[in-house]
Amino acid sequence: MSGSITRFGVIGTGRITRRLVADLQSTEGVEVTAIASRSGERARWYGDQYGIGAGVEGYAGLLKRDDVDAVYISLPPSMHAEWAIAAAQAGKHVLCEKPLTVSVAETIAVDDACRDAGVRWLDATGWLHHDRTDAFVGWLDDQRFGKLGHISASVSFFQPFQSDDHRLDATLGGGCILDLGWYAGGLVRFATGKLPLWVSADAVMIDGVSQRLTAIMGFGDDVTATLSCGYDTATRKWFEIAGSESSLICDDFTRPWPDRPARCWIHDAAGTVQSETFEGHQERNMITKLVGDKSLARYQRQAIDTQTILDSLQQSIDAGGAKVSTPRPF
Numbered sequence: 547m548s549g550s551i552t553r554f555g556v557i558g559t560g561r562i563t564r565r566l567v568a569d570l571q572s573t574e575g576v577e578v579t580a581i582a583s584r585s586g587e588r589a590r591w592y593g594d595q596y597g598i599g600a601g602v603e604g605y606a607g608l609l610k611r612d613d614v615d616a617v618y619i620s621l622p623p624s625m626h627a628e629w630a631i632a633a634a635q636a637g638k639h640v641l642c643e644k645p646l647t648v649s650v651a652e653t654i655a656v657d658d659a660c661r662d663a664g665v666r667w668l669d670a671t672g673w674l675h676h677d678r679t680d681a682f683v684g685w686l687d688d689q690r691f692g693k694l695g696h697i698s699a700s701v702s703f704f705q706p707f708q709s710d711d712h713r714l715d716a717t718l719g720g721g722c723i724l725d726l727g728w729y730a731g732g733l734v735r736f737a738t739g740k741l742p743l744w745v746s747a748d749a750v751m752i753d754g755v756s757q758r759l760t761a762i763m764g765f766g767d768d769v770t771a772t773l774s775c776g777y778d779t780a781t782r783k784w785f786e787i788a789g790s791e792s793s794l795i796c797d798d799f800t801r802p803w804p805d806r807p808a809r810c811w812i813h814d815a816a817g818t819v820q821s822e823t824f825e826g827h828q829e830r831n832m833i834t835k836l837v838g839d840k841s842l843a844r845y846q847r848q849a850i851d852t853q854t855i856l857d858s859l860q861q862s863i864d865a866g867g868a869k870v871s872t873p874r875p876f
């Protein structure tokens with residue numbers, strides 16, 4: 547795709563779609579040529595609203611189009627694997643919303659389908675692509691950080707539901723484990739660079755849908771992590787990564803607060819605080835990487851491992867909070 551215009555088709559007309567379409571349209575080398583909905587009328591209405599030429603009835607119709615090189619999938623999580631695989635088989639590159647799928651088996655199937663078709667894929671987890679995230683890596687490697695000890699990550703939104711929200715429907719992959727655990731579990735995988743040896747988790751469930759997740763995990767070498775996610779507390783999108791010499795702290799890692807630069811702090815044992823801010827646009831960076839030609843393997847491994855962690859959390863919850871060993875990578 548590198549060096550020419552990549553034409554995107556959008557699958558789904560949900561509330562995140564508007565923002566991502568704007569990000570696609572404002573990324574150099576990218577155009578949005580079509581949008582598909584279950585309803586032809588809605589597709590045409592959104593096409594008009596977003597300045598997209600073609601509104602297509604049905605997702606399969608979009609995949610048949612010659613003016614689509616890549617798709618952005620913004621459907622409920624239980625539908626991601628089906629349409630990501632169909633897109634790959636139609637020869638389209640894939641940008642799929644988080645959680646990539648609802649299980650690691652599905653995620654591996656997406657990876658296999660894209661590999662077989664020779665197309666590129668990314669999950670739309672913007673924070674991984676912010677320039678600040680590269681700076682996190684630098685800090686964790688810095689001798690002033692010391693040895694990694696503990697990570698805590700908290701992600702919540704208070705009752706972020708619309709009517710008939712897929713987040714409240716277990717059959718559509720609803721619940722905070724997949725929705726918000728994707729961020730918190732992903733942060734822990736990012737900070738350690740590996741899977742935990744074991745996890746133990748508890749969830750508050752309503753009608754079979756997780757509303758709150760609390761988890762602890764161990765990585766060996768005295769490295770541990772705790773997660774807190776849910777729909778029953780005010781917005782939190784922060785972490786603390788504690789080393790033997792200082793801690794890296796961020797209060798907006800999933801997405802910078804509106805109208806403020808991305809920020810983080812390094813606190814040392816003497817109470818000295820170094821404050822850092824960053825400009826840049828995480829979604830445009832992400833899209834640029836997808837349409838470029840550099841390897842995406844590290845992001846794909848991050849997604850597969852994150853899904854593995856979420857599977858293990860669910861397994862522990864199903865076992866009443868028992869310590870569960872995390873399966874080793876495929």
Ligand SMILES: NC(=O)c1ccc[n+]([C@@H]2O[C@H](COP(=O)([O-])OP(=O)(O)OC[C@H]3O[C@@H](n4cnc5c(N)ncnc54)[C@H](OP(=O)(O)O)[C@@H]3O)[C@@H](O)[C@H]2O)c1
Binds near residue numbers: 563623645
């Ligand atoms: N990266 C981020 O920052 C971010 C933020 C929010 C959400 N997300 C993710 O984006 C995805 C979509 O979330 P959203 O909040 O945009 O969802 P949403 O508003 O509910 O939209 C989902 C879209 O999927 C289509 N759909 C197909 N079958 C459906 C069904 N049975 N029930 C409901 N919708 C169905 C609908 O479009 P048509 O009917 O027009 O086909 C609908 O507009 C989720 O995976 C979510 O986790 C990511």
